[in-house]
Amino acid sequence: MDVSAVDPSLASQAWAALCAFPLSPSLWLLVFIGVFAGMAVGVLPGFGPPAAMALLFPLVYTLDPLPGISLLAGIFYGAKYGGAVTSILMGIPGEADAVATLFEGRPLALAGKAKQALAAATLASFTGGTLACLGMALLAPALSRAALFFGPSGRAAVMAGALALVAFTSPGGARRNLCMIFLGLALALPGMDPVYGTARLTFGSPLLSGGVELTALLLGLFGLGDLLNALLQPERRGPEQEAPAAPPLRRLSAAMAALRGTLLGFLTGLVPCGAGVTASFASHALEKRLSRHPEDFGRGAWEGLAGPEASNNAAAMASFAPLLLLGLPTNPIMAALLGALTVMGVVPGPSLPQEQPDFYQGFFFCLIIGNMLLLAMGLGLAGFWARLARLPFRLLWPVILLLCLTGSYVGADGLAGPVQCLAFGLLAVFLKRQGCSPAPLVLAFVLGPRLETHLLQTLFSYW
Amino acid sequence: MTPLHPIFHRHALRAVLALAGACALLFSPPALSDGMPGPGLWARLTGAGLLLCAVLFPGPGQKPAHAPAAVRPCLGLVFSSLLWIMLLLPAGWMAATLLSGFCAMKSAGCSLKESLLIPALLCLVLEAGMVHLLQWPMPEGFLWTMLSGA
Amino acid sequence: MRLIVAFSPGSALDGAARALARGAEKELGVDIIVQNTASGAGTTAVAQLAKARADGSCLAACAGNALIFLPRRNPVSYDPLRDVEPLLVFGQASPVLVTRPDAPWRDMASFLEATRKSRGSMRIGIPGLGSPSHTALVMMTAKDPSLSWRFIPFGGPGEAETALLGGHVDAAASGALPRIRQGQLFPLMILAGTRPVTLPQVPTLADGGFADPGRGDASFFLLAPKNVPEETLNRLCAAFEKAAGSEDFLKTLEHFSVAPVLKAREEAKAFLSEAWAEEDATLKAAGLSR
Numbered sequence: 015m016d017v018s019a020v021d022p023s024l025a026s027q028a029w030a031a032l033c034a035f036p037l038s039p040s041l042w043l044l045v046f047i048g049v050f051a052g053m054a055v056g057v058l059p060g061f062g063p064p065a066a067m068a069l070l071f072p073l074v075y076t077l078d079p080l081p082g083i084s085l086l087a088g089i090f091y092g093a094k095y096g097g098a099v100t101s102i103l104m105g106i107p108g109e110a111d112a113v114a115t116l117f118e119g120r121p122l123a124l125a126g127k128a129k130q131a132l133a134a135a136t137l138a139s140f141t142g143g144t145l146a147c148l149g150m151a152l153l154a155p156a157l158s159r160a161a162l163f164f165g166p167s168g169r170a171a172v173m174a175g176a177l178a179l180v181a182f183t184s185p186g187g188a189r190r191n192l193c194m195i196f197l198g199l200a201l202a203l204p205g206m207d208p209v210y211g212t213a214r215l216t217f218g219s220p221l222l223s224g225g226v227e228l229t230a231l232l233l234g235l236f237g238l239g240d241l242l243n244a245l246l247q248p249e250r251r252g253p254e255q256e257a258p259a260a261p262p263l264r265r266l267s268a269a270m271a272a273l274r275g276t277l278l279g280f281l282t283g284l285v286p287c288g289a290g291v292t293a294s295f296a297s298h299a300l301e302k303r304l305s306r307h308p309e310d311f312g313r314g315a316w317e318g319l320a321g322p323e324a325s326n327n328a329a330a331m332a333s334f335a336p337l338l339l340l341g342l343p344t345n346p347i348m349a350a351l352l353g354a355l356t357v358m359g360v361v362p363g364p365s366l367p368q369e370q371p372d373f374y375q376g377f378f379f380c381l382i383i384g385n386m387l388l389l390a391m392g393l394g395l396a397g398f399w400a401r402l403a404r405l406p407f408r409l410l411w412p413v414i415l416l417l418c419l420t421g422s423y424v425g426a427d428g429l430a431g432p433v434q435c436l437a438f439g440l441l442a443v444f445l446k447r448q449g450c451s452p453a454p455l456v457l458a459f460v461l462g463p464r465l466e467t468h469l470l471q472t473l474f475s476y477w
Numbered sequence: 478m479t480p481l482h483p484i485f486h487r488h489a490l491r492a493v494l495a496l497a498g499a500c501a502l503l504f505s506p507p508a509l510s511d512g513m514p515g516p517g518l519w520a521r522l523t524g525a526g527l528l529l530c531a532v533l534f535p536g537p538g539q540k541p542a543h544a545p546a547a548v549r550p551c552l553g554l555v556f557s558s559l560l561w562i563m564l565l566l567p568a569g570w571m572a573a574t575l576l577s578g579f580c581a582m583k584s585a586g587c588s589l590k591e592s593l594l595i596p597a598l599l600c601l602v603l604e605a606g607m608v609h610l611l612q613w614p615m616p617e618g619f620l621w622t623m624l625s626g627a
Numbered sequence: 628m629r630l631i632v633a634f635s636p637g638s639a640l641d642g643a644a645r646a647l648a649r650g651a652e653k654e655l656g657v658d659i660i661v662q663n664t665a666s667g668a669g670t671t672a673v674a675q676l677a678k679a680r681a682d683g684s685c686l687a688a689c690a691g692n693a694l695i696f697l698p699r700r701n702p703v704s705y706d707p708l709r710d711v712e713p714l715l716v717f718g719q720a721s722p723v724l725v726t727r728p729d730a731p732w733r734d735m736a737s738f739l740e741a742t743r744k745s746r747g748s749m750r751i752g753i754p755g756l757g758s759p760s761h762t763a764l765v766m767m768t769a770k771d772p773s774l775s776w777r778f779i780p781f782g783g784p785g786e787a788e789t790a791l792l793g794g795h796v797d798a799a800a801s802g803a804l805p806r807i808r809q810g811q812l813f814p815l816m817i818l819a820g821t822r823p824v825t826l827p828q829v830p831t832l833a834d835g836g837f838a839d840p841g842r843g844d845a846s847f848f849l850l851a852p853k854n855v856p857e858e859t860l861n862r863l864c865a866a867f868e869k870a871a872g873s874e875d876f877l878k879t880l881e882h883f884s885v886a887p888v889l890k891a892r893e894e895a896k897a898f899l900s901e902a903w904a905e906e907d908a909t910l911k912a913a914g915l916s917r
Contacts, residue, residue, distance in 0.1 A: 413578075413599055
């Protein structure tokens with residue numbers, strides 16, 4: 015079966031489906047529930063979409079395939095939005111792909127522009143998600159063939175390229191960032207080898223036998239680290255008074271950033287190489303490179319917020335392509351969706367668009383509905399979230415502390431989580447004093463095991 | 478926080494990198510197993526890279542901060558975290574959250590009313606969301622079970 | 628409650644385990660969160676389980692290779708016969724060696740011929756080092772020294788198949804019968820002793836004169852950590868056994884062409900010890916045991 019055959023009438027089919035799309039209220043309601051539930055869960059750090067999806071799975075199985083999967087997909091990017099909220103307002107990245115959002119989002123919130131930042135993030139997410147969705151619906155078969163082209167060596171190259179891009183553009187200079195990258199790779203070493211499954215560098219300690227936990231790393235490095243660094247500053251400043259003024263909002267360049275981010279995320283999402291994280295970090299680095307005001311980055315550059323948020327959502331949408339067309343899930347949430355699809359009798363594969371066109375096209379329209387609902391909710395709730403952020407710092411930071419500790423306990427399912435979280439908080443202080451940025455460290459940590467797997471696969475091919 | 482002695486400040490990260498690299502090289506499994514790349518290959522590559530980085534690191538690039546930093550809230554944060562960690566399993570997460578929240582808010586300079594109210598509120602919200610809605614098992618504390626069961 | 632699945636999503640084990648979990652959810656009344664931990668061809672999942680809390684909140688579904696074959700080859704952190712408690716055997720898989728539909732070899736014989744001619748440069752994608760298909764292929768090379776392949780380990784059968792379709796490997800060991808039925812993949816050989824009903828023409832290992840690593844490796848086990856209280860275990864066993872008998876579950880098994888082998892708790896434990904001894908003998912005969 016030729017994977018690359020682009021159905022010439024797919025475009026006309028899509029148009030016909032659009033015209034005939036049933037505006038059934040129950041479908042809209044289900045997607046709304048999904049998005050809302052996802053958002054509620056995404057705001058709790060340490061809980062990701064998997065927990066929310068597991069909660070609603072029993073409901074899903076009683077539904078038809080299309081509404082059920084749309085519910086789950088709604089949860090998925092509702093949770094992404096929730097992650098962006100905590101990133102921007104509290105500097106706590108719930109997942110690795112929310113990290114790039116806080117580079118510019120947090121300074122904007124501290125400068126008193128929390129509501130605008132959230133609104134901008136929502137708009138960028140909407141742009142990224144919707145455009146990627148449309149692209150997917152029309153171009154997916156041809157694109158998934160392109161994704162097949164990326165074998166182990168190709169994927170390793172993409173990841174190495176992303177690391178290099180981040181190394182050259184993160185603050186601190188290339189040499190310091192290289193050190194951070196290797197430190198990140200080193201942190202990913204203890205635990206189980208991803209290819210052989212043997213334990214390495216655990217020194218027999220129960221705290222290390224699971225390796226360093228990603229949630230603990232994120233919450234510690236960014237959540238606690240941010241708190242500690244803020245507390246260490248000699249003058250306590252109020253959120254509005256003495257914070258450095260945010261750069262002015264240049265609407266056109268922010269919009270262009272969102273479009274660039276969309277393209278970047280879309281392409282990255284098709285190749286299984288840590289899509290969301292890679293795309294958002296790469297987008298931030300790219301925007302900084304292309305910007306005419308690179309000194310704004312780190313102080314709240316709007317382009318640096320729009321790009322990663324758009325690329326994040328675009329990558330999430332695009333990662334549905336390997337799932338539906340190749341049956342290849344690119345992250346744990348896609349894995350859960352694949353399980354659900356199999357149960358419902360939908361067989362992912364290149365012939366899915368032809369065999370089940372109602373499902374295939376209907377699914378994308380549900381994603382677009384979800385995007386629109388997310389936009390409405392995001393813009394509507396931005397004011398509410400922003401008001402929370404205006405509370406005095408002395409009231410907020412213990413709450414953030416407890417959320418980080420709880421989140422890392424939940425994420426690591428054990429005491430190792432909070433212990434590591436605290437350790438990484440102290441590490442963040444140390445790194446800041448040394449003039450190093452934690453961004454390359456996090457990217458290297460996430461990509462390390464994958465890079466290692468693909469390197470070994472390449473070596474096995476040619477040994 | 479008293480500034481680190483200048484020499485420590487300059488070489489601290491270098492020492493960390495070198496130590497990490499040495500550990501990776503010394504304690505990881507063999508690089509080749511049965512003649513094929515083994516579990517230790519990547520670890521040793523990373524270790525070698527770390528040692529190289531330790532040499533290449535350009536130093537912190539700025540003088541250590543001389544202004545006196547606000548240490549008390551910082552220590553309060555660390556102490557509250559440690560308290561939470563130590564209390565979690567024996568006393569259960571609710572007690573741990575309440576107590577360490579109280580300590581943290583006191584060290585942040587909040588009033589008594591705020592220090593009691595806000596941790597309690599947080600506890601309620603998290604309890605409702607995590608334990609009842611998401612059915613996530615949080616530790617109940619073995620001291621309670623011992624006291625009530627024994 | 629958590630269920631750790633030792634293979635990647637989309638694989639036969641994953642599909643069967645999720646179906647089982649759904650059935651058991653209804654019986655037990657709690658949500659079961661399924662988590663895939665595919666690294667180490669199953670040993671990571673079992674190691675995680677061995678360290679989990681012994682209160683019945685964490686279970687694992689794995690293939691027998693993590694319990695029987697792999698602990699012999701690699702140093703693992705658990706004792707397969709003592710650190711985990713088998714609750715159920717719920718299926719037996721038959722991995723199939725597949726290739727692209729446009730490949731130059733159309734059956735097992737021509738594939739083996741091509742292997743001999745290429746002198747070890749042909750690549751086969753396997754779902755993990757030490758997975759049942761890997762063992763079967765290694766035993767083939769032990770029996771016939773003129774055969775040798777490069778084995779490329781992937782995180783699961785899905786990834787191996789994707790690499791196959793992309794041209795990065797020449798053949799892959801997978802179990803995705805829906806795809807074979809759809810014609811995206813072309814089956815060459817069944818890498819087990821039993822032949823699934825839907826592929827009557829495809830030769831098995833026995834047809835080619837090769838030894839079978841044993842039924843143990845390919846069987847799906849449901850495991851609990853040791854020292855879980857008896858009442859909890861009985862409750863769990865009852866629920867899962869009921870789920871394993873349900874319509875939905877059997878339909879899922881059929882979808883993945885997994886043989887519906889079902890062994891309750893005592894039987895499962897005995898089966899594990901038997902399979903352990905059996906595999907010992909087979910590996911010694913093939914010259915692969917250490």
